[in-house]
Amino acid sequence: MKCILFCQDNYAFGILEPLKNHLENNGHKYLWYVRESILADFPYKSENHTTSISDLESYKSDAIFVPGNEVPHYLRGLKVQIFHGLAGEKKGHFRIRHYFDLYLTQGPYFTSKFNSLRKKYKDFDVIETGWPKLDIYGTNKDLYKTEKENLLKSFNAKKIILYAPTFSPKLTSAPFLTEEIKKLASNKEYVILLKFHPLMDQSWLNIYKEIASEIDNIIFQTDKNIIKQLLIADLLISDTSSVIYEFLLLDKAVITFNNISETILWENSSNYSELTTLVEKNFTIDTFAKDRKFIFDQYHPYSDGKSAQRMVETVENYIKKNGVPEKRKLSLLRRLKINSMFKK
Structure with a gap:
């Protein structure tokens, strides 16, 4: 063929x-x-x-x-x-x-x-x-395990947080979380990875690159494929993006802002200033763990x-x-x- x-x-x-x-x-x-x-x-x-x-x-x-x-x-x-x-x-x-x-x-x-x-x-x-993008979940989910361990060790940190917003101007949280991401990074137990969609507005890419250059435990990611970041992160921050479901299928917690889905089975908020509180909450109590089964069964049961x-x-x-x-x-x-x- x-x-x-x-x-x-x-x-x-x-x-x-x-x-x-x-x-x-x-x-x-x-x-x-x-x-x-x-x-x-x-x-x-x-x-x-x-x-x-x-x-x-x-x-x-x-x-x-x-x-x-x-x-x-x-x-x-x-x-x-x-x-x-x-x-x-x-x-x-x-x-x-x-x-x-x-x-x-x-x-x-x-x-x-x-x-x-x-x-x-x-x-x-x-x-x-x-x-097919998710085949690695079934064949080699631990591919980056050593890399994750080395990253945490190099920062003397305990958790990796991934921020991956959508690029859509009407849906993206990027303009509203700059200061909140900085505040979150003040907790040195966290390493924060920034991963943006290829179509994200260049002005916001520049702003977040600058933030990453100023704060050592914030890392701006340039990989074209987000799979590595999904596999090594312990928690995802987003808004309305397909990456939410890709992360939920790994049975890990998600926090979103102003998500437009009709069925929200994760932490969602309209208050951007709650970011740090919500991260601490979700690392303490995984409230939505049982709800994720619906995502497994309906979105990708393979x-x-x-x-x-x-x-x-x-x-x-x-x-x-x-x-x-x-x-x-x-x-x-x-x-x-x-x-x-x-x-x-």
């Missing part, structure tokens, strides 16, 4: 890595598409990759794995949506853009909603597989580390049954949008 790993944003690399490993280990061919503006961040430059859509047309793939919202309709191959997060409450998560033949969902919460939409639109299929394998095998079987689409029918407006976006 010939596949395209389609990367419009650099967060796609960590999502697609387990897929490319499975493809490689099982004799499948693959070509990375990397948007030119993120090529500098691409970690697999020694592998077969391109920034050219015309190269993708010539490649004539069987399947295109996309952890984003758009893909050129005129490319050959089954167009597979594999998603870039778990925040179903965010605007657009369940929007049908009609670019995809197959939606591979993370868990029952997502599957049921997309199946309802499938009945309405009747131009795509839905199969639940789990999400702990076997085989979601990437399920995705590839699902696509193989789907193509055997239905064949490989040469192109996808779209409205004129959608075609014009894609043509403009990918300069056709």
Whole structure:
């Protein structure tokens, strides 16, 4: 099977890595598409990759794995949506853009909603597989254990706290927590990691970089994949971000500010000045520990580390049954949008 790993944003690399490993280990061919503006961040430059859509047309793939919202309709191959997060409450998560033949969902919460939409639109299929980015939870959760121990030892600290806000201007807590993060860092038992979304406003990145340069137990993280920070942190601070669910699936406590989810099964507050108090509270009493089972069951009930394998095998079987689409029918407006976006 010939596949395209389609990367419009650099967060796609960590999502697609387990897929490319499975493809490689099982004799499948693959070509990375990397948007030119993120090529500098691409970690697999020694592998077969391109920034050219015309190269993708010539490649004539069987399947295109996309952890984003758009893909050129005129490319050959089954167009597979594999998603870039778990925040179903965010605007657009369940929007049908009609670019995809197959939606591979993370868990029952997502599957049921997309199946309802499938009945309405009747131009795509839905199969639940789990999400490949989280395969490491089932295969190597302790990968960074020694690194965590060394980090705590170097600061003579006891806990690692991760601050990972969303980039959305309407939802981000970044403008409101600068002084509160400083106050939290006055407790030297904490090491605070700052991890920002690739699309975060540069002005806020600069402000938090400055804070990290001034306070030794605050560390500004530059990794493109947040997985390491999720695995080593003891508690997460955020707002309305998919990273919340990724962290909850590790069975650890979360604190958010002004989260918009309809079902909040963690500590949420509208008072930014409560940050230090809430951190101390959640390290003392894990009030929401029992509630996290709902997240496990509904959002991602797969702990076997085989979601990437399920995705590839699902696509193989789907193509055997239905064949490989040469192109996808779209409205004129959608075609014009894609043509403009990918300069056709």
